[in-house]
Amino acid sequence: MTLLAVSDAATNNLALTQLLDPMYLLQETWLKNAVLPAILAIVFIETGLLFPILPGDSLLFTGGMLAAQENPVVNIWVLVPLVTVVAFLGDQTAYWIGRRIGPALFNKEDTRFFKKSYVTETHEFFEKHGPKTIILARFVPIVRTFMPVLAGVSKMDYRKFVIFDIVGAVLWAGGITTLGYFLGNVPFIRDHIEAIFLLIVFVSILPGIITVGKKLIAKRSAPAVGNDAELASVTENS
Template sequence: MVAVTALAITDVLASSSGIKGLLDPMHLLTETWLSNAVLPAILVIVFIETGLLFPILPGDSLLFTGGMLAAYTHPPVSIYVLLPAAAITAILGDQCAYWIGRAIGPALFHKQDGRFFKQRYITETHAFFEKHGPKTIILGRFVPIVRTFMPVLAGVSQMEYRKFLTFDIVGGIAWGGGITILGFWLGNVEFIRNHVEAIFMLIVLVSILPGIISVAKKLRNHEPVLETESDVVPTNESLR
């Protein structure tokens, strides 16, 4: 199925619609080869976007469209199958990306500072995930590109796996299951259908706005974003 999905995506890219067609989930699920395997297509694309560092796929709108198709009189996929399958696939994708990050993390921790890379980038990333990780893991699910690289950064910074897994399950269910069921319930509302990604990004922006304001104030006043040295430099114990 992965090969079939890749061929369908390649076919879309080669057509006149190009990237625009690739980013149109209704086109992908109804007008390409994937129309004969809607459920596997959705799951493969979700896994590729969340687990294999491929950020340009239409995650939010794909799940929303899948839920909308499941509401048809003769649906290509049952909502009772799609809902748990989408959530589980989203979680598994993040696990793959996390362990990719863990695999490349040690090399980065021992990499010498260069023009574009500094060791403090890694230590500060580790400190960020230790302090704000749970909220980032959940809310980051709803932001394109962020949801692709967030689990990799969590792995690179060696965030405690049990903590990552716990909140990733929450985020996977909220994103994979939540957007799918919204598509099932609200897919016939044209405004919501046409602006689903913008709506979710606005919700996330409002949620993190207080934190952005706080960081902006500290930067303006030339204060450290992380309050203590122990927040910035991880201990050996925290990196295990």
């Protein structure tokens, strides 16, 4: 039984590894006969149908790299505009899924894991930080899948969402695919593309993390300061 369990785990890990390996998907499976439709389908599923466990950045980079080969399986002038459009449509789908879910959440009673105030706070967050979040979230795996849903649930202004979602789709889908086309043959970049983008995003949001950290520290120290003041007052009166 133990050997069987180990074998099943190894098989599952191998399947997941292959699923997340765009080079394997696009060159070693039946998808090699439909590279362009496969890339477009995977991008839409990841961004629009709430399925985050798919290759994102690496898929686009690999698509651009394949387009740069001597006998390309896909044309870069077709690939870039199409993945940009599909990335945009995926986010739009997820946004409207969120808009449909939102009213049901507001009608739901508060529980241990869900409170209506969470939705209100999310709405306030997107109204204040939405544009930057929409763009940066594109470059973070899993986050890019659920960000547009949260924007929809919080009923972020749709016009604002569309404008910055277009910018995010162009920079992410079009930009990474283009990078793959020109830099796909550079080993270091090819092997560390997702880590590079995560680092860029982390540096971009670092000021926000510092601000949130300062607020949390201030909230934790506030009761202590209040208790010290109360103790001092009692001491003076006595």
